[in-house]
Amino acid sequence: MKREPLTPFFLGLVPHAVRLILGAIFIYAGYIKIIHPHDFAAMINNYGILPDGLINVSAIYLPWLEVLAGFALIFAPRYREGASILITLMLLVFTAAILSALYRGLNISCGCFSVDPEASRIGWRKVAENTGLILLSVTAWALSRKHPSNRSRG
Amino acid sequence: MIMAGRTRIAPLVQVLVLGIVTLLAGTASQLLRDNPIAWTEDWSNRVLAAAMEAGLPILTAEEAREVVDSMSHIVLDARPLSDFDAGHLPTALPLPVDDLETHQFNVLPMLTPDQPVMVYCSGLECDESIALGTFLIQQGYTNVALFAGGITEWKDKGYPVE
Numbered sequence: 146m147k148r149e150p151l152t153p154f155f156l157g158l159v160p161h162a163v164r165l166i167l168g169a170i171f172i173y174a175g176y177i178k179i180i181h182p183h184d185f186a187a188m189i190n191n192y193g194i195l196p197d198g199l200i201n202v203s204a205i206y207l208p209w210l211e212v213l214a215g216f217a218l219i220f221a222p223r224y225r226e227g228a229s230i231l232i233t234l235m236l237l238v239f240t241a242a243i244l245s246a247l248y249r250g251l252n253i254s255c256g257c258f259s260v261d262p263e264a265s266r267i268g269w270r271k272v273a274e275n276t277g278l279i280l281l282s283v284t285a286w287a288l289s290r291k292h293p294s295n296r297s298r299g
Numbered sequence: 300m301i302m303a304g305r306t307r308i309a310p311l312v313q314v315l316v317l318g319i320v321t322l323l324a325g326t327a328s329q330l331l332r333d334n335p336i337a338w339t340e341d342w343s344n345r346v347l348a349a350a351m352e353a354g355l356p357i358l359t360a361e362e363a364r365e366v367v368d369s370m371s372h373i374v375l376d377a378r379p380l381s382d383f384d385a386g387h388l389p390t391a392l393p394l395p396v397d398d399l400e401t402h403q404f405n406v407l408p409m410l411t412p413d414q415p416v417m418v419y420c421s422g423l424e425c426d427e428s429i430a431l432g433t434f435l436i437q438q439g440y441t442n443v444a445l446f447a448g449g450i451t452e453w454k455d456k457g458y459p460v461e
Contacts, residue, residue, distance in 0.1 A: 179328065183336045190342040191424050197342045205336065206325040213321050217313075227313020252382060252421050266379070266397070 160288040167281050168219035171232060174258050175211030178204070181260040188256030192242050193249070211235065218285065229286035236282055240275040243267045346423050346447050355432040355445040358417060360456050363388070363446040367458075372415040372444070375406065377427035386460040388419065388453060396420075396427040399434065407438070415442045422451030 178185040186204035189195060195203060210231065217228035239257070246253060246267055255267045265271070308316075329335040350357055358366065366372045367389050374391040376383045380402075383393040394406050410416065416435060420427040428445055435443045446453075454460060 186336060186340070186342075187345065187426075190345060191426075193424055198339050200342055201336055201338055201340050205329055205338075206321055209324040209328065210317070210321040213317055213324065217317055223308050224313045224317060226310045227308075227317055230310060230314055231317055250421070251424055252378060252427075253424060 160285075163281055163285050163288065164218050164225065167232060167278070167285055168215040168217075168228075170278070171211045171215030171218070171235075175208040175213075175215065177258060178208035178256075178260060179212065182208070184260035185256060188254055188260060191251070191253040191256070192246050193251070194242055194245065207235075226286065226289040229282055229289050233279065233282040233286055236275055236279045240272060240279065243271055243275065247272070346426070346429065349426065349429050350432070350445050350447060353429055353433045354436060355418075355429065355443060358444050358446045360446070360448050360452045360458070363417065363419070363448070363453065364456070364458055366415075366417050366444075366446075372417040373406075373410060375416060375418045375431060376450075377418055377420045377431035378425070378450075382421070382450075386454075387450065389459055389461045391419075391461075394418075394431060396430045396434070399431075410440060412439050413442050414440070415444070416440060417444050417446055419446040419449045419453075422449035423447060425449060 182201075182204050185208065186201050189200050189203055190197075214228040214231045214235070217224040218232065221228070243255065247269075252266055254261070255265055255271050257265075257271065259265070329338075347357060367374060370390060374388055375394045376387045376391045377394060377396045379395050379397055380393055383391070383395070387393070392406055394402050418428040418432045418435070420431075428447075428449065432443045432445050448455075450460070
């Protein structure tokens with residue numbers, strides 16, 4: 146009846162699962178935009194937040210930041226904390242953009258996981274999804290501070 | 300290597316390194332891809348440019364008002380049904396682009412190929428009306444026009460909404 150060791154084992158998996166899920170989501174989201182940068186630029190333009198001069202530049206670099214932060218979170222233990230900070234910040238900015246668009250009554254595509262104009266429109270569901278992701282990324286952040294990667298190597 | 304592994308990199312440095320790699324990767328992708336996008340672009344006339352590309356003549360709010368008052372065109376609202384229900388141009392029919400499969404058969408049988416049609420969506424920031432206009436042209440309709448200002452400009456002008 147010695148079951149105790151199992152619990153720490155599964156608890157030990159939680160940080161890996163959090164990083165894997167969040168990292169994979171960001172790699173996927175970024176990859177989709179990297180292959181269609183102009184469609185993504187059009188979606189940024191739809192939000193009506195950035196000036197023209199910054200729209201294409203954001204469409205060029207932002208997807209790479211998503212992909213690299215996602216990769217770092219999963220594969221680069223020494224950059225986990227930085228990656229989780231960046232992912233948290235990105236999610237906060239994205240969610241603020243969605244909220245601002247909703248407030249202005251815009252009916253636009255999210256540009257989150259697809260650059261297809263007919264894809265899902267922004268709405269409260271998207272805000273809820275992002276809130277979940279923010280909780281996940283803050284968890285990843287906290288875990289990366291608690292368990293600096295260097296301790297797991299030895 | 301073990302020693303290096305034990306050196307903790309400050310979070311700010313981690314963020315900076317990831318930022319620098321992002322700048323390098325993004326720049327490299329622009330330089331290496333066959334069809335890089337422009338670094339800057341004039342997005343202000345995007346809807347108008349897209350409409351021209353699609354072959355859709357643009358109607359102003361005043362022209363749209365005349366269309367509605369004279370009932371010279373079939374007016375189609377390309378927004379989702381919930382938006383249509385919340386308020387639409389008088390005489391408009393819903394043909395939501397996000398569910399063409401369901402709704403097109405309610406509307407298209409009423410149209411002859413040269414029937415004048417006016418499409419609109421929420422305004423200059425939406426692209427549903429262009430998508431609908433393009434779809435109609437592909438279906439063989441030859442007289443499709445776009446009210447680019449959409450319901451936003453319509454309301455701003457103080458015109459009646461149903």
